[in-house]
Amino acid sequence: MHHPLAAEYVRSPAPAAGTAVFLHGLGGWTHNWAHLIDLLRTSAHCLALDLPGFGRSAPPPDGDVTVERQAAAVARHLDRTGHHRVHLVGNSLGGLIALRLAAQRPDLVATLTLISPVLPTFPPAPALRVALLGLPGAPRLHSRLLAAQSPDRQLDDLYHLIYANPALVGTEQRSVEARERRRRAELPYAQDMLAEGVRSVVHAFLRRGEASAWHLARRVTAPTLLVYGRDDALVPFRTAPRAYAAFRDARLLTLPGVGHVAMQERPAPVATAIRALITGSSPRGAVTVPESRAPGACSGSTRG
Numbered sequence: 001m002h003h004p005l006a007a008e009y010v011r012s013p014a015p016a017a018g019t020a021v022f023l024h025g026l027g028g029w030t031h032n033w034a035h036l037i038d039l040l041r042t043s044a045h046c047l048a049l050d051l052p053g054f055g056r057s058a059p060p061p062d063g064d065v066t067v068e069r070q071a072a073a074v075a076r077h078l079d080r081t082g083h084h085r086v087h088l089v090g091n092s093l094g095g096l097i098a099l100r101l102a103a104q105r106p107d108l109v110a111t112l113t114l115i116s117p118v119l120p121t122f123p124p125a126p127a128l129r130v131a132l133l134g135l136p137g138a139p140r141l142h143s144r145l146l147a148a149q150s151p152d153r154q155l156d157d158l159y160h161l162i163y164a165n166p167a168l169v170g171t172e173q174r175s176v177e178a179r180e181r182r183r184r185a186e187l188p189y190a191q192d193m194l195a196e197g198v199r200s201v202v203h204a205f206l207r208r209g210e211a212s213a214w215h216l217a218r219r220v221t222a223p224t225l226l227v228y229g230r231d232d233a234l235v236p237f238r239t240a241p242r243a244y245a246a247f248r249d250a251r252l253l254t255l256p257g258v259g260h261v262a263m264q265e266r267p268a269p270v271a272t273a274i275r276a277l278i279t280g281s282s283p284r285g286a287v288t289v290p291e292s293r294a295p296g297a298c299s300g301s302t303r304g
Helices: 030-040 067-081 093-104 125-134 138-147 151-162 171-185 190-206 213-219 239-246 267-279
Strands: 007-010 019-023 045-049 086-091 109-115 224-229 250-255 285-288
Touching: 007 030, 019 030, 019 067, 019 093, 030 045, 030 086, 030 171, 030 267, 067 093, 067 190, 086 093, 086 267, 093 109, 093 190, 093 213, 109 267, 125 190, 151 171, 213 239, 224 239, 224 267, 239 250, 250 267
Parallel strands: 019 045, 019 086, 086 109, 109 224, 224 250, 250 285
Antiparallel strands: 007 045
16 A cells, blocks of 8 residues: 655646656655745646655655655656656755656656755765664654754754755744644654665665666666755765766756755756756756856856
8 A cells, every 4th residue: 555645736827837846855845845846836837745754745654765665656646646757856865766766767757857866975974974863773862862952953953954054044934844843753753764764875875786876877868957066065066077977968057155955045046957957948068156146147168
């Protein structure tokens, strides 16, 4: 038995528009995409999904949230709801899931956007600390540590981890996410799902040969946009050139002064790049958006 995924669907005013599907990262939920959806809804119908065990989606009965199982759950949702040839967008763990889906079900994916995807590489120190959550007994210890912290302190710690500049977080966003954290804290499975999500990333990192994420990247035929924050504490920026070289038809957008969640930190240039990918007006190449310019202003060199 498979539980349906919780979803937020925003219809575009353009009836004939395609559908963009958004997959959050570890511990995330549909609201992570709110800023980006506001900018993209004129160009695409927008469908944000809560992955199994996260957000408002129930955990799978067996508690298995490997990347393979998560990708299969997304595929089932798209098949069941009749969404095909979608513009698939994933962040962090969601990017790894989106990559697997694009490689294994090319019939479902028209374009692929990966924002700070957790592709296998030696992780930086903050990511190693997150990986400790996957150790036996870690969920209970983490629950006790969180119980000793106020919701505001928990959010401060999170924002300092995923944002290059936590001051960008608005009051409304903080309020919404604080309510969600309080709700999640009451769920008996929340910490176990977080730990299982960490283990799924570690397991994906250890895969070799045709099962590795780098091999899957070479199989992707859809036009692909890679978005990297130059100040990402969790996904090292040094993986960007390798990722760009791994995909057949890639575009690379790099954002100085941005961390792990570019769609929240600087949604305007990300939306501009995705819109160009969707319309086919984005050639293969690399672009850097200067930190000093207003969001949405792009400059840099493009190479074929």
